């Protein structure tokens with residue numbers, strides 16, 4: 001990021017303390033950072049801390065005679081390569097979505113056509129509120145980039161999505177925007193599947209499973225951070241679309257296969273979705289009613305096998321096909337059998353037995369199974385599993401390049 005100029009807008013959220021670390025990381029990488037601090041932001045961090053870390057004057061006031069003559073709000077907004085709002089409060093997102101300009105930060109954001117990256121941070125209810133969802137959707141439609149938020153414990157004691165992305169994730173997102181094509185997987189294309197599938201029984205009922213999509217989404221985000229042109233095909237999930245990733249939302253296994261095939265050619269396929277093995281043989285057009293004493297019989301037929309299909313895609317087969325094995329017992333043994341049966345290159349095996357906390361949880365303990373051996377990875381966050389897997393993929397493809 002040598003020589004890149006960033007305007008960091010710090011708004012009023014408890015996560016503002018992480019912005020201090022973000023400045024350090026950006027400066028270590030050679031970026032010049034200038035800060036705008038909102039009145040809300042100044043309740044959480046001081047202008048002095050930001051000034052000390054950036055070695056620049058911090059801008060807080062819109063109606064400032066000296067600032068306007070030295071570095072006016074218009075110039076401030078245009079002298080940067082990227083505007084980063086971190087943390088982005090619900091309030092500043094609302095102002096951005098609706099074109100309000102009642103303080104320096106919102107005015108700068110309205111007076112610019114420089115790309116903008118937001119790192120939202122707020123209480124889970126604020127994040128899930130329809131007003132915030134609609135504001136975000138509007139901003140994303142207009143091309144505003146987003147990193148996070150992550151799910152986890154919140155400063156307010158609640159749990160859920162709303163935690164600001166970690167400084168390293170924000171740095172990676174900035175680097176992806178300012179230096180596209182610079183990552184280890186630049187020039188590579190990846191297809192990733194994620195989440196469960198829903199197989200309809202009738203208009204109101206379906207067969208599903210407990211997959212949350214967290215692991216698959218984290219892998220897609222990690223591949224994109226390394227510069228891969230990434231296409232995520234996801235079943236129904238509440239996970240937000242990862243930044244910098246093309247996303248197809250599908251429902252059934254058949255839709256998922258069609259979307260994966262449409263996303264080929266690719267160098268990498270990672271099949272992390274928990275695809276339903278079976279679907280109802282027929283889908284009733286009307287809701288199935290209780291009739292008589294006997295419950296209706298549910299006939300199942302097998303769904304297409306996406307991993308096996310991509311592994312046998314002939315000249316359209318990705319160079320590296322990675323499957324996931326969710327097992328409840330003999331995890332490694334079953335996964336090794338799956339590797340042989342499906343014709344894929346690697347299997348990431350994880351224990352999803354009751355009590356493992358894998359489905360829906362933030363952590364995962366996996367084993368990476370290749371033809372030549374098994375690597376046992378320690379328990380780590382799903383994001384860290386994504387990063388480590390993306391790095392292993394890059395190592396493998398670097399090896400096959402040379």
Ligand SMILES: Cc1cc2nc3c(=O)[nH]c(=O)nc-3n(C[C@H](O)[C@H](O)[C@H](O)COP(=O)(O)O)c2cc1C
Pocket residue numbers: 010011012013014015038039040041088089090091092121122123126
């Ligand atoms: C202790 C405390 C923590 C807060 N944390 C957040 C937060 O994380 N995210 C958020 O959107 N608002 C948060 N707020 C509310 C904002 O600070 C408030 O909406 C403010 O008007 C935002 O101003 P700004 O966006 O102009 O900086 C918090 C308020 C308090 C008192």
